[in-house]
Amino acid sequence: MLMLSLNSTLSIFGLIFLGFLLSLAGLMRRGADEVLSDYVFYLALPVEIFLTTLKSNYTSGVNVSAYVQAYGVGVSILWVVIFFVYRIFLRKSLVEVGLNFIAIGQTNTAFLAVPIFILLLGDSALVVPIIVFQSVVLTAVAILVMEVSSISKAGSLGVFLKKTLWVVFKNPLITSALTGSLISQIKLPHMIDTDFFIIESMEVIARTAAPIALIALGASFYAGRVASTLKNNCNEVAMGVLIKNFLHPAISFGVGHYFFGLSGLLLFALILISAMPSPKNTFIFAQVYGVSVQKFNLIVLATTGVSFFVVNAACYFFSSSCGMRF
Template identity: 25%
Template structure:
């Protein structure tokens, strides 16, 4: 047990250490607001897309195809906690439909780029990269479409304009562009080489530390502001219930062991900042979503360690 805890600490401590460093740099004023915005744009717009492209272009995909159990396990858990978050918001806290959708979305949508990518790559290495990035490719589109349809469809029906806006956002999303480019490179057999590969390697190497520091800066910008009851519930659903459902399903559905572990850890990631951004768009549930992002990220230091222990990560 102590040996395993020591091994897990080597995975978890550097990740959350860099998040803490970013938070302290922002708290002390050493890095200002413009630094936080610039670093976040660099990570999301360039460094992580390049990392994804490079990884997929060079990766060995499973010869037998993608295991269908992987997708069923993850999204069954995601949809269930989305529904539970909505129901709890209405029944326990008396919130309206729109705010309940926001809280359901926060319960089911994981922080994939700023926590999931660094932590899973640190834990599972190149072997975990393919299931990780394949899940990243479909996670955001599916969850965003579901949240938008539920939010806007209840009021006046989902309009063509809504789908055009959503389609444009997803089509031009830098993370998805990196996935598309990596997929095309894999299909055509293109592998970067020479100076271009060296350039990509340098950019990709910066993605993980910059993403973690950027998240720390963001947590200072989105502090725990109140509405603690919903935030606690959302964090519990995201950090405990979601990975527990996925863990149970990965033990009975067919998939390689590494894919199963990646699915569980992906589900155990804290709430993504997209929940706060969606709340801002609809001008409802802003306090609860901001608090849930910060609270779940802080708590995930302990809950992720527990899940690593359960999975036997060493």
């Protein structure tokens, strides 16, 4: 079982390492990781998610609502822990608390969860509702925490609402998921016919999403390499890894199994999505709010490396309960 799990996940993390090596060796030009990331985020992944929601039949006989609710409750508990650790114990500013809500209180859905779910479960159907929930709800709350100090200023609440709506609606992953769901409900015959030439063309693009996303993720680690001056942040990074890679899956298991009665595929998917590392776009928020970009790049790198072992452990202990080949 363990060898089969390792073979599957090694192919995924091997592509991440390949992207890092290509960037390290200078075979990828400076900024190539950003070009690849843009291609994945604005074209390949939206197409893949659109097709997944268009043709997915996972809603029949599967309590997706309980799955998303369990994830939401688990994240709420996790965020209480993060607030206590970073605000009460470490006395960080609300901006850093909000950034940690994103960095270690959310998961890398687009660039890692989608490829892993495609390989292990056959498609990314169970990642799509988490993408929407994180973008619409969790990111909005995190931004609210980071902006709370300015809400007392005149007009700042309106600015905050506009900023939040813009973050949500400019996300192509959300619009593609909503569009695919809408068309699947209308059930236009040629749109769901896999022989229709437009669908076939989109399938070709969708198949590039997973490998290029992983290579771009690996290349970004070298492009955003961390300076040696961050030695004083090692304890904080280690705390982030502990919370993200170990506490989050543990909380999700307890909430999903004991409070929502999840089992089989949904419980495995819940643990798997919680075991994903920090989201890649964390550094964007760090840049916007003037917090150490290098520190949060290090958190993304460290949680991604540790997630390899956590994902394999989840596959080994839980995949057999949902009838998978592991």
